[in-house]
Amino acid sequence: MQTSQSFGIHFTTRPDKAKDGKEPIYACVTVNKQRAYIALKQNVDPKNWDGGKGAAKGNKDEVKSINNYLEEVRLAIGNCYKELQLKRKMLSAKAIKDLYLGEEAEVYSLSRLITYHNETSTTDLKWSTLRHYYVTQRYLVKFLEDQHHASDIYLHQLDFKFVKDFEVYLRNHKPKDHQKPLNNNGVMKHIIRLKKMVNLALNLQWITNDPFATYKLKILKVNREQLSEKELADMEKKKLSIERLDMVRDMFVFCCYTGLSYVDMINLTPGHIIAGSDGERWIRTCREKTLIPVNVPLLPQALTILDKYKDNIRSLSNGRVFPTVSNQKVNSYLKEIADLCGITKNVTFHIARHTFATTVTLSNGVPIETVSKILGHTKITTTQIYAKVVERKLKEDMNALKLRIGSSTL
Template identity: 25%
Template structure:
C-alpha cells in the first residue's frame, strides 16, 4: 500500500507584495514517500469562488473562460481518479514510483503526451486564441463568454470540424445550423460571424489556416443592420416623472437614482458601477471608461449634482459614489420601476430569423435596461440643441456615425412639433 495524499488548492502567488485572488490557477498537490508533485489542473478560478477545505469550486460559479463549477469540479475528480488508478497499478507490482514516473503515466493516461506529437485541431487553436488574445487584449468577462459560446456552437455543429473544411459553403452551413437548429436571430448571427472571422484571421496569421475563403464570405442577413434596432429612450417628461416620483422602498429608490444619474450624464453601467467619490472634482466627473479606455470629463448639471449630494455622506464599499447593484438585479429593478412610473407606451420589436420577419408588441417598461439611460441622455441632449460633437466628448463616441440613429429620432420629433403650427 502506497500512502499518498491527493489534494487540490489554489496557487499562492503575490504581485507587488499582494496575494493574487483573481483568475488563480487550480493545482493538484500529490504527496507520497516523502515526495511532492504539483500539477496544473488546466483550470483557473477567483479565490472567493473556491472552497479550500473541500478542494472544489462553489456551486453556480463560473471562471473567466466561461467554464462552470460543475465542469471544473468534474475535471478535478477525473484527475483525482486517474492518479489513484496510476498508484494502484504500482501497488499491484509492489513498486514505489518516482515523481517523474507518476507525471509520465498521467500524461499517457490523459493522452497529453500523444496530443503533443499530433497536429492540434481547430478547437485546440480556438482555445489558444481565446487564452492568448484574450489576455493580450485584456478582454472583459463578457468577451471571454461570447467567444466560448461561439466555440461551443461550432462544436455542436461538428465536433470534428477542421480548418481544411472551412470554405464558403461550410461557413454557410454553420450559419444555417445556428439559424435553423438554434433559432438565432440575424442580428446575433452577424455578431457571431464577426467573432468567427476574428478567430480565423488570427489563425491565418499564425499559419494554422491556409485558405482565405472566410474573407470572401459576406452573407446578406436581413435586418442585421443597426438601423433596424429601435432606440429605446425616455422622453424628458418621462425622465422627470421617474426622477421626482415617490418610491416605495430603498432598493427601487437607489436603482432609480443610479439610472437617472446615467440619464443626466450619459455614463455606461460599467462606468457608473466603478465611479468613486475621488473621481468627482471641480463639479466634474473625471474617469477612464471601462469599455474603450477613454479619458473623459463630464460636467455636472443640477440633476446629477443633486443625486451625488444625496449619497455624499453615505459610506459605500470601495469608496463608490453611488449604490450600484449587479447588472442583472439592476435590470430587473428597472422593469419594476418602469411599471410604477407607468411607462406603458407600446412599441413593436422587429427581428429576422433567416428571411422570416418576427415581431412582438411590448411596453416600454418591459424593455428598460441599463443602456437605455445612455440613449436617453443622447436623445434629450440632441433635442435641447446641443451639438453632436459636444455630446460625443461626454459619451466617448469616436465616430459621428454613431449619432445617426439618435439624430433621426430628433428629426422626427422636430417634424412632429412643426405640425403643431398647422393645428393653430
C-alpha cells in the same frame, strides 16, 4: 479528438513530365477529399501503365518490380496515416505527405485556435468582451457535436459551407433554459467572432484559404429605444417606497444625465468627481470597454443624485459612488420601475445612455461632436446611431425654418 476521416491512396503518372519516353509515377494521398501528391522514384512506359488500377501491367520483371515498390509505398503511407492517428495529431493529406517525406509539419484545429485567441486576448479585450467569445465557443462545440458528430475540426476543413451551416444552426437553435432564441443580429455577432478568429489563423499562416471570402454578413439596422422627455420626467418624479427600486431608479436617471454605461457608473469612485476650471463638478474617468478618457460636466439633476449617495453606507464600504448591484438585477428592477411609471417600453439600463444621447442632448441642440466626446466615442459615425431626431426637436427646427423663409420674403 474525434473526427470521421476518409483516407485513400492511388497511384498515377504525369504525362507532362515524361522523359525518354517514360512518365514519372506519383502517389496521390486523399483525406476528406483533399489531395496531396508525392513524387516517387519510379518511371514507367505509358504502354505498361493501367491508369484505372493505378498499377503497372504486364509480366515483365521490370513491371513486377514497379508494382512491388508501389505496394511498399502504399504500406509506408498507410503506416504514416496510422501513426498520426495514434499520436492524435491532425490528419490531412499534406500531414501524411510531410511525415512520409520526413518533413512532418504541424496542423492546427479550431479548438486550438480558439484557445490561442482567448489566451492572447486577455490584455487586448476586457472580460466583458472576452466572455462573449466563450459563449461563441460553446455554440461551436455544440454545433460540432450535433452536426459533425465530432469534438473538433481541422482548420483546413473550414469552408463557406461550414460557416453557412453554423449560421443556420444558430438561427434554428432552441435554448432549453430561460434564454430567448437568437435574433438575426445575435446570430451575426457569433459569426463575426468566428470570422475574427479565422482572420487570426490567416495572419498566423495556420491556414491559407479564407472560408469567409465570399460570405456576406447580414446586419439589420435596429431602431434604438430611449425614453421620451415625459417618460424621463415621470420616472424622476415617481415616489418609490421600495429602497432597491428607488436606488436603481436613481442610478438609471444619473446615467440619463451623464451618458455613462452601467459598468462605468458602477465603477465610479469619489476620486472620479473633480472640480473643473469653471469651478463646477465634473466626472473624469475612462470607459471600461475602450479605455477612452471621458470628461462629463455634471448637470443639476445628476448632482442632486450624487449628493444623495455621498453618505450611503453601502457606497462608502466599497469605495464607490453608488452601491454595487449586478447588471442582471438592475435590468430586472428596471422592468418593475417601468411598470410603476406606466412606461410600456422594454427598459434596460443601456437605454439610459441612449436617452442621454437623444432626449437630453441632441434634441436640445447639443452638437453631435460634443455628444460624441462625452460618450467616449472615437468615431463620429458611432454617435450617429444615437442621432435620432425626436418629434419636439423636429417641430422646433421646422418652425425656425418657417421663420427664416418668411423673413427672407419680406
